Amino acid sequence: MASVLEFDNLTLRFGDNEPAVRGLTFQVREGEILALVGESGSGKSVSALSALGLLDERLVNYPEGAIRYRGEDLLSAGERRLRQVRGRSISMIFQEPMTSLNPLHTVEKQVAEVLAIHRGLRGPQARKRVLELLELVGIPQPEDRLDSYPHQLSGGQKQRVMIAMALANDPDLLIADEPTTALDVTVQKQVLELLQSLQAKLGMAVLLITHDLTIVRHYAQRVVVMENGLKVEEGDTDQVFKSPSHPYTRKLLDSEPPEQPRPMDDSQDELLRVEGLNVRFPVGRSLFGKPRRWLHAVQDVSFTLRRGETLGIVGESGSGKTTIGHTLLKLTSGQGRVFFLGDRIDHLNQKGFRPWRRRMQLVFQDPFGSLSPRMSVGDIVGEGLGIHSDASPEEQEQQVIRALLDVGLDPDARHRYPHEFSGGQRQRIAIARALVLQPDVIVLDEPTSALDRTVQKQVIELLQELQSRYGLSYLFISHDLAVVRALSHQLLVLRSGQVVESGPAETIFRNPESEYTRELLAAALFYRPPSNGSEADLRPMDR
Incomplete structure (x- = not known):
């Protein structure tokens, strides 16, 4: 099969920092679903965004390599040419539809905008095409949704609108960047089966970016595994899952959660x-x-x-x-x-x-949103002690240190701020904030939904250990x-x-x-x- 998109020895660097992507080479072929897999920070998304010129050119540079769409190097293409490619030849579904859709524009206006730019369709013609697209992606009563705003749609419906926008001009290639993160399992399955059926129906290629290997196993024909900006493995999905050749791939495959909880005392x-x-x-x-x-x-x-x-x-x-x-x-x-x-x-x-x-304490779903960016980790974890504890400041600091040690963080982290930590580390901080008061019950609201599988497993094991230690x-x-x-x-x-x-x-x-x-x-x-x-x-x- 002919190649639709080719990454040829791509090296990507932000400023004078170490390369975020090094020597990346792979092809997306006609009519296939290729999964690009790896943990956060592996270089998956920045590589895909580079294909459409969506990274800030003032911050990023490409010392080596090329990204070719049907033989044309997109890295050397001008902005005018990239605008022709975006949304017509190559489309993209972004990870978070709520932030990707304009909250001030209706569904009809947002989908029709793509048609106006690339096909010149307006008025009744555009509306007819918008209705066709909404019906194609499975939105019920599409006429009733034309005047809806993003906040009036469910998560699955917002993602379907994003897919409709991406498919509006029958692209050769669809890039789907974590298209089902934080969606319900039933909606997740619907979205993935929709993408699979549309890919088969329209004959387009799909580059599926994900950290969820269960999705890869079911929907991708081939897989490329990335670690710290490097490609470490590539092959047919069945082959990679049955006989992974690289230790990092084996680590990802072994990161599925345990099949049952630790036993508890029934008395x-x-x-x-x-x-x-x-x-x-x-x-x-x-x-x-x-x-x-x-x-x-x-x-x-x-x-x-x-x-x-x-x-x-x-x-x-x-x-x-x-x-x-x-x-x-x-x-x-x-x-x-x-x-x-x-x-x-x-x-x-x-x-x-x-x-x-x-x-009775609570750990929220989004650790970044629930931690104040203006407070140090020590102040965040110790805030509850100032309300519920009569201990001296010195004793409270020792309790904060103990809570950070309990969740596997260096006590020196208390002098830093949330933005300096990874998603998994921020969730540990949120758990430490709940734990420092020595509660009996912790309400955990989707605490692992947006984390990599390997980090999910670490958080699960941490919660099990804390439960055994403190009852x-x-x-x-x-x-x-x-x-x-x-x-x-x-x-x-x-x-x-x-x-x-x-x-x-x-x-x-x-x-x-x-x-x-x-x-x-x-x-x-x-x-x-x-x-x-x-x-x-x-x-x-x-x-």
């Missing part, structure tokens, strides 16, 4: 009990401020949590997972009975609840079922705010009773339905 007492939790939000208000109708985010949810136990809470976006965690910590108002060590705490006001906050209980909220399975003793499956299934995690993973749970597991790409009354097979499915 432990009940720590937290929730009975009939309900949360609703007003949707639209009248002229006088009265709610017109209500959205029931959580409906009659009940569960118990023992000391040293992890309760996994799973479901799609909008199922009420995060709302439950926030309501327990009184960050959101709700109704229901909540007992902590036998004491009822749901009726307490914010002042009365303050002493309980030390015992911590976790409410683990996630859409990543492989991670949930590695940590959870009990499982709560939510759909539209209601519990559809609950019980021992391994029992549900092997013999789910609810059709919805089976759909979630199938979408996670490691579930084979049971046959002849046997248990389900949870090994990764073959392509």
Whole structure:
């Protein structure tokens, strides 16, 4: 097959720093899906962005090599030529659709803009093509979505709009940069199957950039593995997965989460009990401020949590997972009975609840967004001590040092700032901030969703170690079922705010009773339905 895009000995450098990419050589062929794999910082995305001239030319230079589109060197092409290539010959789906879509423009305007620039289509012709594209990518009632703004769409719908924009001009090559990061497993599967079907239907090539090897196994024909700016392995997907030749590839393949949590002591007492939790939000208000109708985010949810136990809470976006965690910590108002060590705490006001906050802590999904960029790590981790502890400043500093050591960070890190750390290190800082108060319960809200698999595994092992050492209980909220399975003793499956299934995690993973749970597991790409009354097979499915 002919080559559509060729990287020929590409070396990429930012300023006078060490090269971010060195001697990168590979080809993307017609009609294939090639996966570019590696951890954050390996050079995947900057290489792809270079093909379209999307890096700031004042900061980047290319000492050696070329990037050729059908034989034409794009690195030496002028801006005018690159504008012709972008969106018409080569299109790109970016990692985060919410930041890639203009919040001030409607769906129709954003998709039509691509058609106007490259094809001169406007008015009724453009609208007709936009509707065709929205229907092609599977958006229901596309006419009703033309006037929608990005914030009015779900994560999966926003990603589908991005795909529609990328496909508007029938490109030869589609670059998909982490197109499913932080999406629900069901939406993730829909987006990937959509890309696969469109690639086959349109005959285009796809360069799929990802750190998720499960996706690579199922959707790519060939794979290129990168480490620290170097290509370390290339080959057919089956060959690389069955017989990896490089230690780094083997490390990536071995970084899947463990298949089950560490065993817990079944004699432990009940720590937290929730009975009939309900949360609703007003949707639209009248002229006088009265709610017109209500959205029931959580409906009659009940569960118990023992000391040293992890309760996994799973479901799609909008199922009420995060709302439950926030309501327990009184960050959101709700109704229901909540007992902590036998004491009822749901009726307490914010002042009365303050002493309980030390015992119930929260780790947010995005560690960068939840850590103040203006505060040092020491101030961030120790902030809660200033509120809940009577210890002296010297004693508080020692507690901060102990918390940083507990999460595997150098105590000297307390003098630095969040932007100086990697994503995994920032998540460790967030865990240290929760841990420093010696809580009984930690609510973990998607703490590994945007991390590389190797870093995910490190965080999982850290959480398991801390749980064993301190007898911590976790409410683990996630859409990543492989991670949930590695940590959870009990499982709560939510759909539209209601519990559809609950019980021992391994029992549900092997013999789910609810059709919805089976759909979630199938979408996670490691579930084979049971046959002849046997248990389900949870090994990764073959392509």
